[in-house]
Amino acid sequence: MNTAQRIRGILAGSAGNLLEYYDWYVYSSFTIYFAHAFFPHGNETAELLNAAAIFAVGFFMRPIGGWLLGAAADRYGRKTALTLSVTAMCLGSLAIAICPTYQQIGLLAPAILLVARLVQGLSLGGEYGASATYLAEMSTPANRGFWSGFLYVTLVMGQLLALVILLLMQYVFLTPHQIETWGWRVPFLLGAGGALLIFWLRRHMQESERFEQSHKKKTQGGIKVLLQHKRAVLTVCGMTLGGTVAFYTYTIYMQKYLANTLGFAKDTATLVSSASLLVFALMQPAFGALSDRIGRKPLLLYFGTCATLGTVPLLSLLSGVHSPWAAFGLITFALFIASGYTSINAVVKAELFPTQIRALGVALPYAVTVSLFGGTTEYIALWCRQMGHDTWFAYYVSACAAVTLLTVLTLKKETTLEQDTPQG
Numbered sequence: 001m002n003t004a005q006r007i008r009g010i011l012a013g014s015a016g017n018l019l020e021y022y023d024w025y026v027y028s029s030f031t032i033y034f035a036h037a038f039f040p041h042g043n044e045t046a047e048l049l050n051a052a053a054i055f056a057v058g059f060f061m062r063p064i065g066g067w068l069l070g071a072a073a074d075r076y077g078r079k080t081a082l083t084l085s086v087t088a089m090c091l092g093s094l095a096i097a098i099c100p101t102y103q104q105i106g107l108l109a110p111a112i113l114l115v116a117r118l119v120q121g122l123s124l125g126g127e128y129g130a131s132a133t134y135l136a137e138m139s140t141p142a143n144r145g146f147w148s149g150f151l152y153v154t155l156v157m158g159q160l161l162a163l164v165i166l167l168l169m170q171y172v173f174l175t176p177h178q179i180e181t182w183g184w185r186v187p188f189l190l191g192a193g194g195a196l197l198i199f200w201l202r203r204h205m206q207e208s209e210r211f212e213q214s215h216k217k218k219t220q221g222g223i224k225v226l227l228q229h230k231r232a233v234l235t236v237c238g239m240t241l242g243g244t245v246a247f248y249t250y251t252i253y254m255q256k257y258l259a260n261t262l263g264f265a266k267d268t269a270t271l272v273s274s275a276s277l278l279v280f281a282l283m284q285p286a287f288g289a290l291s292d293r294i295g296r297k298p299l300l301l302y303f304g305t306c307a308t309l310g311t312v313p314l315l316s317l318l319s320g321v322h323s324p325w326a327a328f329g330l331i332t333f334a335l336f337i338a339s340g341y342t343s344i345n346a347v348v349k350a351e352l353f354p355t356q357i358r359a360l361g362v363a364l365p366y367a368v369t370v371s372l373f374g375g376t377t378e379y380i381a382l383w384c385r386q387m388g389h390d391t392w393f394a395y396y397v398s399a400c401a402a403v404t405l406l407t408v409l410t411l412k413k414e415t416t417l418e419q420d421t422p423q424g
Contacts, residue, residue: 021158023191029162034184058117059375062125066367069126073359081130090195092120097188129363132346148347149288156281163274232352236365238407243341244374245400280335287343303340304405315394
């Protein structure tokens, strides 16, 4: 496969990943505007808690998606799994966009919202493993870390795209009342329409040569083979735990934290979140390229140490800011720390498994961990807020980061796809 084919494949996979995460994160970006439409009217924190609970429940479909689509990627190809995942995401977005409100159909409204998020959770559960595997296998050894960084570039750009659309609606096209009554449906419709384009792009992707070689050899995969690599599975879980909690804390939760806790205007909170995410996205390839020079483990140790020791004082400082610029600076600094994990975690996990179970090995333990810890991050933060103990959440994030640090310390050596003899 020549360089042009590799780049086209990486870009095609990345474009789909961007839209997948846009469809997933547009929910959290617009929660402050549509929560009232799906639940009985009450105080704002209670409505956000209900919406956050469904956001969390959607994560519990991710292990099933990781299992089904991860196994499909290892058996039928990375391209097939990625095409299936974007189709499911499209259906979930469309269902949310056209769903009637609680006032119109009562409890059916949150029920439809829940089902739609479950379908999207299944989609995203398979997306990460298949796309991480595809990017790792399509890139060359010398720049695998650099290209791996684009996984979180597209992930963040998907989230940023959701926020940019919200900003355009807030500042240019609609009034707050219009967004709350009907405007929140627009981004879900855009996501469903964009998925049709990505479906076409993924149907014409180049399949990974590593998968094709493994498929020709008819090497056995599946859960039974995966269980022979228990150490690698536990490593994925341990690395993911602290990384995903930190990521969701400083991206997903920050918009609500700035508006609901610190009292910033909703549009100001959105602007601060968008600006910090843009800087964060630009960091990813740079950190990934650094890992190609110094190795993956030093960056993971940097994240684990700084997140374990720095989370409590960082969130304490953030709780006292009144300036949007100060909030932006602190959140960006936190994301600079998180980049030690986010930029390279995909390639590190892919390098832990042989080809025949690589997608499943990355997807399933990652999805289980994200479901239990990433998906509940916002809910735990809001619960601590409602209980009047915000500092509890800071210590929780720090403890999760400590688990990642301990996991990284157990890594025996730097691994590569070329050796295909992972830590099992």
